[in-house]
Amino acid sequence: MSGTGQNRTGRRPGPTRxxxxxxxxxxxxxxxxxxxxxxxRGVAREAGVDPALVHRFFGSKEQLFVAAMQLPxxxxxxxxxxxxxxxxxxxxxxxxxxxxxxxxxxxxxxxLALIRGAVDNEAAATMLREFLTxxxxxxxxxxxxxxxxxxxASIAGSQIVGLAVARYIVRVPGLALAxxxxxxxxxxxxxxxxxxxxxxxDGA
Amino acid sequence: MSGTGQNRTGRRPGPTRxxxxxxxxxxxxxxxxxxxxxxxRGVAREAGVDPALVHRFFGSKEQLFVAAMQLPxxxxxxxxxxxxxxxxxxxxxxxxxxxxxxxxxxxxxxxLALIRGAVDNEAAATMLREFLTxxxxxxxxxxxxxxxxxxxASIAGSQIVGLAVARYIVRVPGLALAxxxxxxxxxxxxxxxxxxxxxxxDGA
Numbered sequence: 001m002s003g004t005g006q007n008r009t010g011r012r013p014g015p016t017r018x019x020x021x022x023x024x025x026x027x028x029x030x031x032x033x034x035x036x037x038x039x040x041r042g043v044a045r046e047a048g049v050d051p052a053l054v055h056r057f058f059g060s061k062e063q064l065f066v067a068a069m070q071l072p073x074x075x076x077x078x079x080x081x082x083x084x085x086x087x088x089x090x091x092x093x094x095x096x097x098x099x100x101x102x103x104x105x106x107x108x109x110x111x112l113a114l115i116r117g118a119v120d121n122e123a124a125a126t127m128l129r130e131f132l133t134x135x136x137x138x139x140x141x142x143x144x145x146x147x148x149x150x151x152x153a154s155i156a157g158s159q160i161v162g163l164a165v166a167r168y169i170v171r172v173p174g175l176a177l178a179x180x181x182x183x184x185x186x187x188x189x190x191x192x193x194x195x196x197x198x199x200x201x202d203g204a
Numbered sequence: 205m206s207g208t209g210q211n212r213t214g215r216r217p218g219p220t221r222x223x224x225x226x227x228x229x230x231x232x233x234x235x236x237x238x239x240x241x242x243x244x245r246g247v248a249r250e251a252g253v254d255p256a257l258v259h260r261f262f263g264s265k266e267q268l269f270v271a272a273m274q275l276p277x278x279x280x281x282x283x284x285x286x287x288x289x290x291x292x293x294x295x296x297x298x299x300x301x302x303x304x305x306x307x308x309x310x311x312x313x314x315x316l317a318l319i320r321g322a323v324d325n326e327a328a329a330t331m332l333r334e335f336l337t338x339x340x341x342x343x344x345x346x347x348x349x350x351x352x353x354x355x356x357a358s359i360a361g362s363q364i365v366g367l368a369v370a371r372y373i374v375r376v377p378g379l380a381l382a383x384x385x386x387x388x389x390x391x392x393x394x395x396x397x398x399x400x401x402x403x404x405x406d407g408a
Contacts, residue, residue, distance in 0.1 A: 162366020174358025
């Protein structure tokens, strides 16, 4: 007999199976409802476990998302770490750290999956948009110049995404074969200007 | 009786049907063999028509690709037109013209289809990479500064692609809702520097 919370051996599911059930429920929830509307409480209910258990396993909604999408880093925490140093070298640290991560074999695959989802269907695009807005762009905007910080963060993000698409997905030779140091040297000043420099021809 | 080159009414297929057969053959050829390995002669053979007819209908392999992919512009000819003016304002003309095009209802859809293909499967990524390298990036590189022109063209392209993904696909609010003039003012200096300005912290 297998009652609620018990598997076919008659024992309660172990931590690994429970963790898997939570991640399955989280993936389904994020894929259908986006990022903002999903709560740890809701995922716990759908996985048939106590919310405290989800908190104990994953800590936060961002970490639950990161585990569900198998990302090798937590983007929000990653940005926090970059922002802990002074804002002046932020563009360079951001580009260098991301290239080092993405150049690691296998490390780009989960990001490709997120981009593929967003390009393939509206619900996954909403999920990625809400995740980036809630956990990544807001943090970057907080460190950007006070003149249009959200625009600054978004346009910096667009250069990062474009770099990822061109180097790792379309693999145009001029970028796919380029030395990371050359890419950092070229792109870092762009990111830095977008975040803290003059934005337009009016010098504003 | 319907013999070769005849449809069920016993007449030879009209220009519309022939054109459709050529485009079907072209789409299949590009999707499986990429851009470089496809020839007008090969597409004609697969469509069962004379190569001269493909030339008469479409003019060039690029125009055949553009028709097959239903692009609202021919990217190579588009770049040629932009390059006909002086290189100094190229970044601004490029970003402004693309935003005007893509902001037109329906005009981004064919580009989305190309990006979606490239993100979804290797063969479509190869097709897009070869098309961009053959017809777009080479032309831009020819107008870029002599120091690493292919790298310059590719990195400029990465910012353009990132802008498209962020504004039209993921639709991050900071970019999706931004005034095109603000985007042009912010991004044009980036494109211009990538193409003709100093590329790195060494001032090179």
